[in-house]
Amino acid sequence: MDFDFDLFVIGGGSGGVRAARIAASEGGAKVGLAEESRMGGTCVIRGCVPKKLMVYASGFSGMVEDAKAYGWDIDKGNFDWGRFRPRLHSELDRLEGIYRRNLENAGVEIFDCRATLADAHTVKLDGDRTVTAKHIVIATGGRPSVPELPGAELACVSDDMFLMEEMPKSILIVGAGYIGCEFACMMNGLGVETHLTYRGAQILRGFDEEVRGLISESMIDSGIDIHLGCSVMELQQTDDGILAKLTNGKDRVFDRVLYATGRVPNSAGLGLEELGVGIGHRGQIEVDEWCQTAVPSIYAIGDVIDRIALTPVAIREGHALADTLFGDKKHKMEYDNVASAVFTQPEMGSVGMTEEEARRDHSILIYATAFRPMKGAFIERTERVLFKLVVDADTRKILGCHIVAEGAAEMIQMVAIAMKMGVTKEDFDRTCAVHPTMAEEIVTMREPVRRS
Missing domain, CATH: 3.30.390.30 (FAD/NAD-linked reductase, C-terminal dimerisation domain)
Structure with a gap:
């Protein structure tokens, strides 16, 4: 059977782009890629990159105090989000352009639209257009989740933090995984009154206990108010902001409430289950050690398979898959000792x-x-x-x-x-x-x- 493409990738994040680029440039494959949002995915557009730039920005307040203690005559000013935000988005635009050019230079055909599966070899694009492919890779990543509770629509998620029109004066962060803790430190460093609430006994579940304790103490010492063993029961809009009702009784109003309670794989609505692709209880696509699903022509990589949700892991999974399918270097991702x-x-x-x-x-x-x-x-x-x-x-x-x-x-x-x-x-x-x-x-x- 003749196919339109040797490989078709759904998802233009780091993993999908790497798989497409290596398959085309090094494997000689005819490759198509569809992305319904912005090229670069979570890491480049609404995750690692903008987060790290905000981390840099938030660190300067402490540097000013240290500089004064070291003998510099320097005054601490106020953080200007209005100056930082345009520069941040200009950088994201630049990086997105690099991702797109790298694909084009490798010969990948880009489709700026949503893609779903019609059958094991057919991809349905927006409208009535379809294309066929010998191999299909799902690289649709994950998304933040907010639990059901009264007033949940008042909360924001990590994606929204980079789109704020103005910096809040106060924020409540719900969740104490790495995203919640990172944003707590960022916002505190940028001069925002920061509270973090978590229903467990200690922050950063899954990390080493001594590490968790030291980081928690450091966050508290820096001025972050951490509420452990505490949950949000309800959010209410008031004239002064968002009222958060907490199980510890310390209800109060915040300018912004950020939910950082986890991420879920973007597997829904792609037509996978109808084709016999296994989907786990969290929505993760079930694959074997070669990232192959129960349907032999369909593969999945990155956060959507929910193994180790890190950008470098998705990149290596994508690279290994491209090498395996189109090169003479068959290999698979090794998940031990991932830093x-x-x-x-x-x-x-x-x-x-x-x-x-x-x-x-x-x-x-x-x-x-x-x-x-x-x-x-x-x-x-x-x-x-x-x-x-x-x-x-x-x-x-x-x-x-x-x-x-x-x-x-x-x-x-x-x-x-x-x-x-x-x-x-x-x-x-x-x-x-x-x-x-x-x-x-x-x-x-x-x-x-x-x-x-």
């Missing part, structure tokens, strides 16, 4: 197992140190950093590394390379330190602080 970062203030970098995960199946040694870094100690700041290694007591392999410090994301990338190579504690011990740095602590911890 991640949380851009709180201070930020956190993590790779491998937490202490709690490791002790389930291993005898472990914990090497850890917490201290005031030189930069802050000099001006009598109380903020502390944490370096932690989780080590297998029998093999001496590093099972996990967790860092809470300025620049933790940069440091953890280097550790991830070593861990992927099977590094042991003795390999760290043989490595000469770079002094004076915070990172030297990774290779100077000699004695374990506990065994488990």
Whole structure:
């Protein structure tokens, strides 16, 4: 059978774009891609990139105070969202243009519309147009979710935060995963009165317990009001703002309420279930280790399969799939030792197992140190950093590394390379330190602080 395309990708985020570009440029495939919104997807348009730029912006308020303590005659002004916002969106436009040009240069045909599946080889585009493809990749990503509650329509989600016309004076953030905590630190740093509520006992569920505790204390010390073991019962519009009724009885009015209670895969309405593609309870598309669904011609990658919802993971899944289908380099994504970062203030970098995960199946040694870094100690700041290694007591392999410090994301990338190579504690011990740095602590911890 002759097809219009060798590969058709639904979704123009990082994973879909990588799959399309590699298949076309390196695999020689005829490729089409449909995107109903903006090219670049969540990461570029409403996630990682704008978030990191806001993190940078929010950090300058603390830098001003530090500069004064270091002897600079400098005054702290007010953050001007009206100046920052146009520049932010100009940068996003620039990046979207790069994504589009890269596809075009690779020979990918772009369709700026919604696409659904008519059958295992047929894609229906807006209107009555259809195209056929030998292989189809679903790369539609995920979206924020807001639970059902009275007044839910008054809440915003992370996507909306980059579109605000003006900066609120106060905000309530519901949810304490990495998105909620990052936005809490951002908004607090930009001068917004910030409250965060979470129904659990500690923020950042799923991360190492010591890391969670230190970041929580740092957030509180910076002025963020954290309400743990607390839920929102109802939101009401008032003349002064949005009234949030909380289970702890501390009801109050906020200019803005942000829900950061999780994301769900964008799998609905694509026609997948009708074709026999498995859909999980969270809406994730079910795939095998090669990202192939129960329908052999249909694949899925990225957040829509809900494995590890990180942009670099989606990119590697897309690249591996393109190589497997159209190259002579058949391979699949490896999900062990995927590093991640949380851009709180201070930020956190993590790779491998937490202490709690490791002790389930291993005898472990914990090497850890917490201290005031030189930069802050000099001006009598109380903020502390944490370096932690989780080590297998029998093999001496590093099972996990967790860092809470300025620049933790940069440091953890280097550790991830070593861990992927099977590094042991003795390999760290043989490595000469770079002094004076915070990172030297990774290779100077000699004695374990506990065994488990």
